[in-house]
Amino acid sequence: MPTWLIILIVGIVLLILGVAVEAAQFLIWLGIIVLVVSLILGLVGRGKARV
Numbered sequence: 001m002p003t004w005l006i007i008l009i010v011g012i013v014l015l016i017l018g019v020a021v022e023a024a025q026f027l028i029w030l031g032i033i034v035l036v037v038s039l040i041l042g043l044v045g046r047g048k049a050r051v
Contacts, residue, residue, distance in 0.1 A: 004045060007038035
């Protein structure tokens with residue numbers, strides 16, 4: 001399983017947990033950051049595969 005996919009799954013789980021627990025605003029932001037990083041890594045990986 002690619003690393004970016006694992007990071008994406010972790011980001012989604014953190015985002016869901018953050019929404020479920022209102023007191024945990026930190027988890028929401030952490031989930032968003034992890035999602036963005038995983039998307040960037042996915043795009044970079046695809047770019048390298050084409051070259």
